[in-house]
Amino acid sequence: MNEEFSRLEQHLKTLRLSCFLSSYQRVANQSAKANHSYTEFLSVLAEQEVHKRVESAIAGRVRAAKFPQLKTLDTFDFAAQPALKKKQLIQLHQCHFLREKSNVIFIGPCGTGKTHLSIALGHEACAQGYRVYFSTAAGLINTLIEAKHEYRLQKKMKQLCRFDLIICDELGYIPFDREGTDFLFQLVAARYEQGSMIVTTNLPFSEWTNVFHDSATAAAVVDRLVHHSTILQIQGDSYRLAQKVASSKT
Ligand code: ADP
Ligand code: MG
DSSP states (O other), X not given: OHHHHHHHHHHHHXXXXXXXXXXXXXXXXXXXXXXXXXXXXXXXXXXXXXXXXXXXXXXXXXXXXXXXXXXXXXXXXXXXXXXSOHHHHHHHHTXXXXXXXXEEEEEOOTTSSHHHHHHHHHHHHHHTTOOEEEEEHHHHHHHHHHHHHTTOHHHHHHHHHTSSEEEEEEETSSOOOHHHHHHHHHHXXXXXXXXXXXXXXXXXGXXXXXXXXXXXXXXXXXXXXXXXXXXXXXXXSOHHHHHHHHHHHO
């Protein structure tokens, strides 16, 4: 029996069926007690292996997305943000917008939950099997400038276009030079109707000329982003500040 088991162990290792290996003895004992058929026994083991692989693939996609924190829709307090329709966010959370290759744009002041919601949508996208990349607008522009200096801008663009969803956080917070914003425009243009973006910004569209240096480029970016998109205007005071004020009163 020991020799047989070590042979089985070796085969399972070769086949990289680690869950089979770790659960084999326990499931075998349970199946023997319950008088399960071989098929039932194998089915339980196979199910556990599949479950583990799905979970580790999700974890891999979440790691690759480089979210700054983990945020979910469950932890978002909709009562604190009456400008947002919970139903609309739940619908976006189902990720149909990714199948349609359309975009989501969060516009609102600092601290009102734009990053929180974009991470929540991105995290669910990872769970549904989509490849996601999270970056601040500054991070994205720096990555593209760096790639240009290393003569691999086109390669980087192609690499970024392979993501199903790019989250570009905090557009408008930091001014960029012309070269940087032109690269961002190229990325938006390359992804138009090919892949989705979530953009968060504190600036209304009318002020995007301040980011993109001239009204023609700003209009071209807005046009491509907005054509197939959901635009969510967030209002009100910073949630962080409101929490701080509430806690200092108690
Ligand atoms: P923004 O990106 O709009 O500046 P964040 O998403 O970074 O704001 O939110 C700031 C902090 O407040 C985060 O920790 C976030 O989780 C929290 N927060 C903001 N709005 C809400 C909300 N309505 N419910 C729960 N947490 C919130
Ligand atoms: Mg933010």
